[in-house]
Amino acid sequence: MELTSREKVIVIEQNQEIALCLKGLKKDYGSKQVLKGIDLTVQRGQIIGYIGPNGAGKSTTIKIILGLEGDYSGKVEIFGEEVTEQSVDYKRKIGYVPEVAELYDNLTAREYLTFVGELYGLDFQTADQKAQQLMKVFGLEEVYHARIASYSKGMRQKVLIISSLIHNPDLLFLDEPLSGLDANSVMVFKEILAVLAAQGKTIFYSSHIMDVVEKISNRIILINDGNIVADGSFDELKQQNHEGTLEQIFNQLTGFNEHKALAEEFVAIVQGV
Amino acid sequence: MKDFRTLQILDLCKGLFERLGVDYPVMRKILAVKLTMDGRRTPTIFNQQQAKKKNKPEENGFLKSLGMYVLLSLFIIPIMLFFDNYLYQMSIFFGIVMFLVMTSMISDFSNVLLDLKDKTILQTKPVDKKTISAAKTVHISIYLFFLTAAIAGAPIIAGTIKHGLLYLLLTLVGLVFVDLFIVVLTAIIYFLILRYFDGEKLKDIINYVQIGLSITIAIGYQILARAFEFVDLSITFTPSWWHYLIPPIWFGAPFELFLNHDSSGYLVGFSLLALVMPILMMMIYSRMLPSFERNLQKLASQSGEGKRKDNRWKNWLAGIVCRSHEERVFFRFADHMMRNEREFRLKVYPALGLSLVFPFVFIFNEIRMNSYASLVASKWYLAIYMACLMIPSAVAMLKYSGKYKGAWIYQTAPLTSLAPLFSAVLKVFIVNLFLPVYLVLSVIFIAIFGWRVVPDLLVVFVSSILFTVIFSVFLKDSLPFSESFADAQQSGGIKILLATLGIAMFVGIHFAATLVPFGVWGYLILLLLITYFAWKLAYKTMWNVKT
Numbered sequence: 001m002e003l004t005s006r007e008k009v010i011v012i013e014q015n016q017e018i019a020l021c022l023k024g025l026k027k028d029y030g031s032k033q034v035l036k037g038i039d040l041t042v043q044r045g046q047i048i049g050y051i052g053p054n055g056a057g058k059s060t061t062i063k064i065i066l067g068l069e070g071d072y073s074g075k076v077e078i079f080g081e082e083v084t085e086q087s088v089d090y091k092r093k094i095g096y097v098p099e100v101a102e103l104y105d106n107l108t109a110r111e112y113l114t115f116v117g118e119l120y121g122l123d124f125q126t127a128d129q130k131a132q133q134l135m136k137v138f139g140l141e142e143v144y145h146a147r148i149a150s151y152s153k154g155m156r157q158k159v160l161i162i163s164s165l166i167h168n169p170d171l172l173f174l175d176e177p178l179s180g181l182d183a184n185s186v187m188v189f190k191e192i193l194a195v196l197a198a199q200g201k202t203i204f205y206s207s208h209i210m211d212v213v214e215k216i217s218n219r220i221i222l223i224n225d226g227n228i229v230a231d232g233s234f235d236e237l238k239q240q241n242h243e244g245t246l247e248q249i250f251n252q253l254t255g256f257n258e259h260k261a262l263a264e265e266f267v268a269i270v271q272g273v
Numbered sequence: 274m275k276d277f278r279t280l281q282i283l284d285l286c287k288g289l290f291e292r293l294g295v296d297y298p299v300m301r302k303i304l305a306v307k308l309t310m311d312g313r314r315t316p317t318i319f320n321q322q323q324a325k326k327k328n329k330p331e332e333n334g335f336l337k338s339l340g341m342y343v344l345l346s347l348f349i350i351p352i353m354l355f356f357d358n359y360l361y362q363m364s365i366f367f368g369i370v371m372f373l374v375m376t377s378m379i380s381d382f383s384n385v386l387l388d389l390k391d392k393t394i395l396q397t398k399p400v401d402k403k404t405i406s407a408a409k410t411v412h413i414s415i416y417l418f419f420l421t422a423a424i425a426g427a428p429i430i431a432g433t434i435k436h437g438l439l440y441l442l443l444t445l446v447g448l449v450f451v452d453l454f455i456v457v458l459t460a461i462i463y464f465l466i467l468r469y470f471d472g473e474k475l476k477d478i479i480n481y482v483q484i485g486l487s488i489t490i491a492i493g494y495q496i497l498a499r500a501f502e503f504v505d506l507s508i509t510f511t512p513s514w515w516h517y518l519i520p521p522i523w524f525g526a527p528f529e530l531f532l533n534h535d536s537s538g539y540l541v542g543f544s545l546l547a548l549v550m551p552i553l554m555m556m557i558y559s560r561m562l563p564s565f566e567r568n569l570q571k572l573a574s575q576s577g578e579g580k581r582k583d584n585r586w587k588n589w590l591a592g593i594v595c596r597s598h599e600e601r602v603f604f605r606f607a608d609h610m611m612r613n614e615r616e617f618r619l620k621v622y623p624a625l626g627l628s629l630v631f632p633f634v635f636i637f638n639e640i641r642m643n644s645y646a647s648l649v650a651s652k653w654y655l656a657i658y659m660a661c662l663m664i665p666s667a668v669a670m671l672k673y674s675g676k677y678k679g680a681w682i683y684q685t686a687p688l689t690s691l692a693p694l695f696s697a698v699l700k701v702f703i704v705n706l707f708l709p710v711y712l713v714l715s716v717i718f719i720a721i722f723g724w725r726v727v728p729d730l731l732v733v734f735v736s737s738i739l740f741t742v743i744f745s746v747f748l749k750d751s752l753p754f755s756e757s758f759a760d761a762q763q764s765g766g767i768k769i770l771l772a773t774l775g776i777a778m779f780v781g782i783h784f785a786a787t788l789v790p791f792g793v794w795g796y797l798i799l800l801l802l803i804t805y806f807a808w809k810l811a812y813k814t815m816w817n818v819k820t
Contacts, residue, residue, distance in 0.1 A: 066397045091399040102393045106310040115306050119299060119398040147313075 018080060019044045019171050019202035020065070025074035027060055034060045035072070036226035042204070042219075044170075047197045049217030050206040051246075053254050057226045058206050059099065062173050066096060078171065092120060095169035097177045099206075101156045105148040109135060109159050112148060113166060120167035127166060134162045138185065153180035161189065172196070172203045178212065190216055214246040224254050277308050279415055295407040299400055303408040304415075307385075311335045311416070335419075342373065342423040349424075353432040359532055360540075363444075364525035366428060367451055371521060373424050374417070375455050376486040383479050385413060386460060387569060417452045436532065443531060447524045447547070454520065454551040457558045464561055467568040480615040487623035492630055516543075523547035594700050599688065603697035607753065611705055616675035616758055621667050621706065628660040629710050635659065636721075652787060654718050654726045657733050658780045660710055664740045665772035667706060669747035671698055673758045680755035691752065695816035696808070698753040699741050707737060728793045729783070732800060736779050739804045742811050744772055749815065 018041060025038040034057045042048055052058050063069040065076055067083065076083040078090045104112055110131065117127025135144050138158045143151065148159060157180045164172065178186050193203055193216060207213050213220065214234055222230035222237075230237055230253055234246060243249045251257060280301055290297045312335055352365050395405050425448055433441040466475045516522050516539075526543030529535050587608060595601040611617055635656040639648045674680075683691060715730050747768065786792035 068392060068396055086401075088399050088401045091397065094397070096397045098393050098397075100393075102390045104306060104310055104390065104394065106313045107306065111306070111309065115302060116394075116398065118302050119395070119400055121399065 017044050018042070019046075019078070020204075021075075021077040021080075022061070022065075023075040023077075025061065025064065025072060025076065027057075027064060027069065027072040034226055035064075037074070038223070038226075038228060040221065040228065040231075042202060044202055045197055045200045046219050047193060047203045047205060047217045049213035049220040050204055050223070051208075051210070051213055051220065051250065052223035053256075056223045058223055059175065061223070062096075062175065062204070062206065066094065066173065067091070092167065093170045095164035095167070095172045097160050097164045097172075097174045099175040101153070101160055101180075103148055103156065103160065103163075105151075105156070108147050109140070109144050109151075112159065113163055116163045117166045122167060130166055131162060134166070135159075138162070138188075154182060154185065157181055158185065170201055172201060173206075174203065175206045176208065177205070178207070178209070210245065210247040210250055220246065222250065222253055229253050277305060279308065280304060283411070283415075290407065293407070294403055296401065296404045300404050300408045300411070303395065303400075303405070304412060307408070307412050308415070335416075339419055339423040342377075342420065343427065345373070346424050346427045349428040350431045353428045354435055359528040360522070360525045362525070363447075363528045364519075364521045366425075366521075367447065367524040368521035370421065370424050370448070371451055371455060372489075374420055374452065375459060376482060376489070377420055378417075378455060378459055379479055379482045379486075383463075385409070385416070386463060387475075389569065413456060417456065421448055421452055440528070440532060443527055447527065450547060450551045451524055453555060457551065457554040460558055460565070461554065461561070464565045464568065467565070476615065480618060483619050484622045484626070487619075488626035488630075492627070517546065520550075523550070590704060594704070595693075595697060597693055600693035600697045600700075603694045604701055607694075607698040607701040608705060610674065610754055611701060614675055617670070617673070620673070620758065621670050624663040624667055625706060625710055628663040629713060631659040631662070632656040632714060649722060652784065654722045654729060655780055655784060657711075657714050657718055657730065658736075658776060658783075660714055661733070661737050661740055661776050662773060663710075664707065664737060664776075665744040665747065665769055668699070668702065668741060668744045669768075671702060671753050672748050672751045673756050674754035675758060677755050677757045680752055683752055683755075689819065691818040692812050692816040694753060695745065695748065695818075696812055699745055703738060703741055707741075711737065728797060729787070732783055732786075732793060732797050735797065735800045735804055736783070739800065739807060740776065740779075742804065742807045743775070745811060745815065752818070 020040070020042040022038050022040040025035050026033070027035040038057075038061060050058055050061075060069060064072050065078070065083070067085070067087075070085055079093065081087070081090060083090060104115075107115070110128065113131035113135075114124055114127045117131065118124060122130070132141065132144055135141050135158075138161075140155060140158060143155065148156060151159070157177070161177060164174070178189065181189065190212075193205070197203055197218075205213065205217060217234070219233055220230065220237060221228060230240075230249070232240070237246070237249050238244070241249045241252055243252055251259065283301070283304070287297050290300065349366060349369055352362055391405070391409075396402070425444070429441065429444050432444065463475065466478060523543045523546040526540045527547060530540045530544050587605070591601045591604040591608075595604050611621075633656075636648065636653055639651065639653050683694065711734060718726055718730065783793075783796065786796040789795075
């Protein structure tokens with residue numbers, strides 16, 4: 001069927017609305033299959049809570065999207081463009097906070113953040129200015145010229161967060177981004193996420209803290225053993241599973257119901273001394 | 274970040290890199306960051322004299338370490354000048370260069386070859402893989418260039434003056450191939466280790482290479498300083514099959530071939546190996562690279578280390594040498610800490626190695642001056658006290674740890690006094706670190722001097738325990754494993770000097786005792802008493818820190 005030019009525009013616009021699309025994503029390490037076919041489409045402006053037990057394949061998914069892992073089968077599309085091993089430019093639109101605070105910590109915050117900014121294509125002045133202002137907002141202007149190695153855990157995490165946002169990305173991958181932040185900074189950061197999403201940024205939020213995921217995400221994806229086992233808003237999941245909290249849903253769907261028995265065993269051993 | 278001159282020179286090759294499809298400005302930025310970080314590391318070669326530099330302006334640790342290599346290289350010059358056999362001279366030269374480049378590469382540059390951060394930090398940014406690997410290659414090349422220039426610069430100048438321009442050309446080409454050979458060899462060794470072992474093993478191996486480097490450099494000074502005495506030899510070379518297995522000889526052969534126009538078959542063979550092997554290994558390496566990268570991930574994952582057996586003999590020993598239960602607990606703890614902590618090993622083991630060697634420096638001197646027979650009859654067995662010289666600085670190191678922040682555990686544990694901790698740590702020091710050195714030396718000394726020295730050796734052992742008690746004063750005002758190595762002062766030059774004088778005094782007393790009949794036995798009994806009460810006294814006063 002021949003499309004009219006107006007319809008073509010609509011199709012393109014619809015494509016533009018899709019931030020991320022995974023089709024039949026499979027990955028194995030030798031005999032161990034980590035991803036068993038992930039299909040996922042994410043609209044712009046969504047905050048996705050991406051959860052699952054340790055070893056379920058969460059990090060692997062993110063690493064594949066970021067081009068850190070090759071040798072997978074299936075398709076990854078970002079803003080309508082297919083990602084291959086060679087593609088690089090799509091990374092300009094992505095910000096990433098890794099789970100482990102990996103930084104070149106022999107550098108000062110200024111050196112590190114301008115470096116990252118420049119890699120994303122900002123010029124030095126802009127990157128420097130932005131970084132300094134962002135550090136100030138986080139209350140870190142005093143240590144802007146100090147080596148990251150001397151920072152506390154929370155301070156490093158803030159630097160990592162700044163480095164993931166300095167180039168104003170459209171798609172954010174956050175892996176346990178709140179670790180080490182104090183309660184006030186957590187509030188600021190959650191608010192930042194809400195504002196970013198309202199402006200059409202897409203956020204992929206991965207965490208083990210269910211309360212936070214429950215509150216901030218407007219769509220929750222639960223992955224277990226390499227498969228998506230739940231996908232929907234928190235309310236939808238609640239209805240489907242007849243449970244009250246995300247934590248309970250998580251336990252139910254991952255088939256974990258021994259927490260009471262294990263806790264009792266633990267305490268019994270403690271008291272047995 | 275300052276603009277590095279190295280990079281300004283590299284800018285001349287900009288066109289070349291761009292033609293290869295490398296994003297030059299990005300590569301330059303990555304290199305600037307890498308060079309800045311290199312400058313902020315403390316190279317292993319400075320290990321022993323790391324000064325506190327909180328308030329000093331930033332200085333480039335890497336460039337400073339090059340100065341040390343230049344100094345070392347001065348000792349190679351006589352080899353270049355006085356041997357008249359090219360093959361021999363150049364083989365020694367390349368041997369030294371290879372050794373220094375390889376050890377330095379492993380100890381200070383492993384983190385470039387084995388970097389995991391690069392992947393998360395750089396590959397998530399819009400930088401293509403070609404640029405990242407180009408940056409890595411150029412980074413290693415810059416490092417190798419400086420290192421090789423520092424080591425080989427002075428000898429090459431001296432050699433060129435003597436042997437002419439063709440020599441210069443051959444050496445330069447030779448060095449390029451040597452460097453290539455070493456990088457690839459190191460990478461392949463890492464690859465094989467990672468293939469069959471886990472990351473922890475590799476870190477251990479790197480640690481031992483670092484220790485070996487520190488020892489070799491210290492001993493190298495002793496030996497190379499004497500190299501002048503041997504330079505008059507002229508050597509004739511008879512080739513045999515196993516020479517084909519020694520890489521420095523390959524690289525020495527072209528000199529004989531081209532400069533002396535000696536085209537014997539074996540020389541051609543060696544020269545061909547020098548040319549072909551690096552290239553061949555390079556090809557093997559690039560084949561292996563993808564699976565190398567995969568194995569590299571092992572460094573990050575903690576593969577469950579096999580269950581360690583409880584060391585029965587250590588438990589038995591703890592029961593013997595420790596009086597209280599707390600002390601036994603701390604004994605096991607200190608044993609594990611000293612054994613497992615790589616940074617601690619790196620700071621202390623070189624001193625152990627040296628204390629094993631130093632006594633023989635004196636003994637060899639005596640043999641050369643007089644004869645072996647006169648040595649055996651002499652009192653040179655007192656040279657074993659040289660091994661005690663490591664006690665003060667090693668004891669002073671006991672308060673440091675790479676994970677010093679863990680020391681809160683002492684304060685939160687329900688203990689009234691930390692005296693058992695101090696005494697246990699010192700006992701572990703004696704048993705784990707001093708005793709092995711002492712036993713090895715004792716066996717060798719008994720072999721040289723005969724059974725008559727046994728009472729003297731016992732005196733030395735008891736004195737060493739006394740030294741340990743005395744020098745535990747260096748631990749005052751702090752707790753074992755509670756301070757960062759970064760705070761380790763220039764190990765307090767004056768303190769150590771005073772300690773050395775103190776040890777010298779004991780040597781004097783011991784010598785005097787040997788002049789009196791049964792003097793040594795009497796001295797031994799006296800020392801036992803003093804040491805026993807000194808330990809008790811220190812336990813009650815100096816080590817008795819309340820929590």
